[in-house]
Amino acid sequence: MTMDSAPARHTGQGGTGPVGASASAGNSTAIRRSVTAIHPPRRPRADPARPALRPRQVRRRGGPAPLLAADALAVVLTAAALPGLGLTAEAAAPVAVLLAALHAQAGLYRPRLAPSALLELPALAGRSAVLWCGTAAVVAAVRPGQALGWSVLLTAVCLQVVLACAGRGFVNATRRRAALRGPSSVLVVGPGEGASAVAAALLGRREYGLRPVGIADTGPAADGGNSQLPVLTTHEDIRRAVIQNAVREAVFTRPPEADERTASLVRLFHDHGCRLWLADPAGTAKTTGMRVAQPADQLWGYAVQPLLPRSSRPLERGAKRAIDGALAALALIAAAPVMGLCALAVRLSDGPGVIFRQERVGLYGRPFTLLKFRTLRADAHESATRWTVAGDHRMSPVGSFLRKSSLDELPQLWNVVCGDMSLVGPRPERPFFVAKFAAVHPGYEARHRMPVGITGLAQINGLRGDTSIEDRARFDNHYIDTWSLWQDLWILARTAASFFRFRLGGS
Numbered sequence: 001m002t003m004d005s006a007p008a009r010h011t012g013q014g015g016t017g018p019v020g021a022s023a024s025a026g027n028s029t030a031i032r033r034s035v036t037a038i039h040p041p042r043r044p045r046a047d048p049a050r051p052a053l054r055p056r057q058v059r060r061r062g063g064p065a066p067l068l069a070a071d072a073l074a075v076v077l078t079a080a081a082l083p084g085l086g087l088t089a090e091a092a093a094p095v096a097v098l099l100a101a102l103h104a105q106a107g108l109y110r111p112r113l114a115p116s117a118l119l120e121l122p123a124l125a126g127r128s129a130v131l132w133c134g135t136a137a138v139v140a141a142v143r144p145g146q147a148l149g150w151s152v153l154l155t156a157v158c159l160q161v162v163l164a165c166a167g168r169g170f171v172n173a174t175r176r177r178a179a180l181r182g183p184s185s186v187l188v189v190g191p192g193e194g195a196s197a198v199a200a201a202l203l204g205r206r207e208y209g210l211r212p213v214g215i216a217d218t219g220p221a222a223d224g225g226n227s228q229l230p231v232l233t234t235h236e237d238i239r240r241a242v243i244q245n246a247v248r249e250a251v252f253t254r255p256p257e258a259d260e261r262t263a264s265l266v267r268l269f270h271d272h273g274c275r276l277w278l279a280d281p282a283g284t285a286k287t288t289g290m291r292v293a294q295p296a297d298q299l300w301g302y303a304v305q306p307l308l309p310r311s312s313r314p315l316e317r318g319a320k321r322a323i324d325g326a327l328a329a330l331a332l333i334a335a336a337p338v339m340g341l342c343a344l345a346v347r348l349s350d351g352p353g354v355i356f357r358q359e360r361v362g363l364y365g366r367p368f369t370l371l372k373f374r375t376l377r378a379d380a381h382e383s384a385t386r387w388t389v390a391g392d393h394r395m396s397p398v399g400s401f402l403r404k405s406s407l408d409e410l411p412q413l414w415n416v417v418c419g420d421m422s423l424v425g426p427r428p429e430r431p432f433f434v435a436k437f438a439a440v441h442p443g444y445e446a447r448h449r450m451p452v453g454i455t456g457l458a459q460i461n462g463l464r465g466d467t468s469i470e471d472r473a474r475f476d477n478h479y480i481d482t483w484s485l486w487q488d489l490w491i492l493a494r495t496a497a498s499f500f501r502f503r504l505g506g507s
Contacts, residue, residue: 108120188253194254250274319485372408
């Protein structure tokens with residue numbers, strides 16, 4: 001198997017050091033400028049790894065539940081008002097579910113800053129027509145003698161649209177009143193004048209329900225323009241502002257993938273349960289002829305759309321856990337004779353203490369005890385803070401063989417059975433080095449969004465042992481962002497091929 005045989009070399013390639021800040025206060029503007037450390041600290045403190053935050057589920061005013069209720073009520077009232085449809089209350093329930101699915105496919109339940117039921121009228125009418133035409137077809141197939149006439153069908157579509165618009169209009173009006181009474185704190189994220197313009201629009205238009213408390217400047221130079229809000233330039237200042245001001249919304253003025261700094265802030269806001277928006281202060285979509293997502297939304301003339309996170313896909317995650325447990329249990333049974341021989345060799349070569357236990361950092365920064373066959377003669381403190389490389393003088397011939405063949409990793413199958421690890425995922429690291437690497441390499445902490453694994457995308461691409469930490473973190477985060485069950489199976493196949501010294505196509 002292609003697995004880590006030693007902690008990787010801390011190369012620092014492309015990494016940036018800790019960011020410090022010095023604040024200068026003015027009459028109406030508080031601007032903080034960042035000073036980037038070119039060289040990382042030579043002797044980082046052995047602080048415990050800061051656990052990654054589990055994304056919090058925060059209740060917001062813009063949830064889909066009221067709109068779902070309004071649409072369902074419109075279906076029930078339409079069925080009740082037209083006896084000719086022949087739908088009972090029980091039969092209307094699946095019709096309401098189908099309508100909700102059609103509206104969700106059209107994006108009619110997405111959060112919006114300036115919702116309007118009349119602007120949604122064409123989408124509502126089209127899907128109502130599809131709904132009732134489908135219902136009429138089902139009724140004609142089940143009860144041919146009670147097929148719906150065109151007049152009844154047209155009346156049902158019109159009544160459904162009117163009731164849906166009325167219900168959605170009531171929901172939107174209620175939300176606008178609530179937004180005026182209690183606006184949410186928001187940070188505007190972007191460089192220079194564009195962010196200042198969006199912040200000024202929010203300050204002057206309370207009906208959007210967003211109260212800006214600062215600007216997170218992501219430009220190369222901290223320049224807040226003419227903004228009357230604090231300008232935050234360091235990651236730690238932005239994190240502190242989110243916590244102290246109970247920020248629940250963030251408006252980006254450029255796509256998050258535009259640069260690495262902006263992309264790192266997406267993870268920060270997501271971890272604190274914030275809703276994300278993308279505004280277009282430069283009018284890029286208009287000048288380039290690109291179509292704005294429908295139904296259109298705007299923030300005082302700026303095109304705006306929600307930045308929706310990838311679905312957590314609980315069913316697929318559950319399938320991943322079930323597959324991990326089943327395959328790991330079968331592998332333990334199949335590898336029992338080999339593990340017995342390995343244990344005997346370690347006992348005869350290096351004495352008592354066949355299994356080596358070490359604390360590693362797993363999902364959401366939680367520590368767990370990783371199991372391996374012992375290959376080194378070292379005390380617990382030294383093994384927790386010292387890097388091991390090929391040719392280490394503390395390694396016996398047996399230990400060297402187990403390390404090179406990756407057979408020392410076989411006890412980790414028990415970690416997979418217990419749920420501490422997965423078969424595929426980012427390799428776990430010791431708390432000392434997690435704290436060290438997270439302070440130097442952007443995105444390293446984000447690796448803990450996914451359960452750690454025995455093998456992973458970085459390992460099958462040769463990033464194991466004495467290789468770049470930055471490259472490994474980039475591969476791990478790409479694996480998480482594009483995760484699928486098929487990708488897991490592909491990585492396992494590549495791992496098995498490398499173990500048996502075969503080579504598959506692809507990279």
